[in-house]
Amino acid sequence: MSSTKVITGKVRFSYAHVFEPNAIQEGQKEKYSVSILIPKTDKATIAKVEKAIEAAKQEGKGKWNGKIPVVLKLPLRDGDAERPDDEAYEGCMFLNANSVRKPAIVDADLEPIMDKDEFYSGCYGRAAINFYGYSSSGNKGVAVGLNNLQKLEDGERLSGGGSTAAEDFGSDDDLLG
Numbered sequence: 001m002s003s004t005k006v007i008t009g010k011v012r013f014s015y016a017h018v019f020e021p022n023a024i025q026e027g028q029k030e031k032y033s034v035s036i037l038i039p040k041t042d043k044a045t046i047a048k049v050e051k052a053i054e055a056a057k058q059e060g061k062g063k064w065n066g067k068i069p070v071v072l073k074l075p076l077r078d079g080d081a082e083r084p085d086d087e088a089y090e091g092c093m094f095l096n097a098n099s100v101r102k103p104a105i106v107d108a109d110l111e112p113i114m115d116k117d118e119f120y121s122g123c124y125g126r127a128a129i130n131f132y133g134y135s136s137s138g139n140k141g142v143a144v145g146l147n148n149l150q151k152l153e154d155g156e157r158l159s160g161g162g163s164t165a166a167e168d169f170g171s172d173d174d175l176l177g
Helices: 043-064 165-169
Strands: 005-007 011-022 031-039 092-099 104-106 124-136 139-153
Touching: 005 043, 011 092, 011 139, 031 043, 031 124, 031 139, 043 092, 043 124, 043 139, 092 124
Parallel strands: 092 139, 104 139
Antiparallel strands: 005 124, 011 031, 011 124, 031 092, 124 139
């Protein structure tokens, strides 16, 4: 296995765009993407990610004129520091992984998940990811490629602040005034 490839421990998925590619900004290339929330208590996964980032830095030297730049954008970020208002990120490190290729998505028994309601932002599982150096438009850093995803268990859905149909229509209070 490449030293830049990581299979995570149990993580939580957020901003899951894994069935259809999505462009983050108008005019950008559409990609499959997911934000991977790693509990800070999962020292093993964090250590594997840090080791893979270091390997990607070494492999990336060729893109950076043979040396690691002083200013380098790194993918592993602190949810408490960068997303203090989002309780899903509390106590977690996170990284964003993406790919132009659709990731394979399987359940705990390695059976393919085809139903978009089965794999969603908020569920828990493992991710197969790889790290690589990039140099683009003057920016240099280490990015995360999304390979495959495995759902292990359900979790509370993370929505973009919207309400569910049950929340909107489940009360009889609004019927006929």
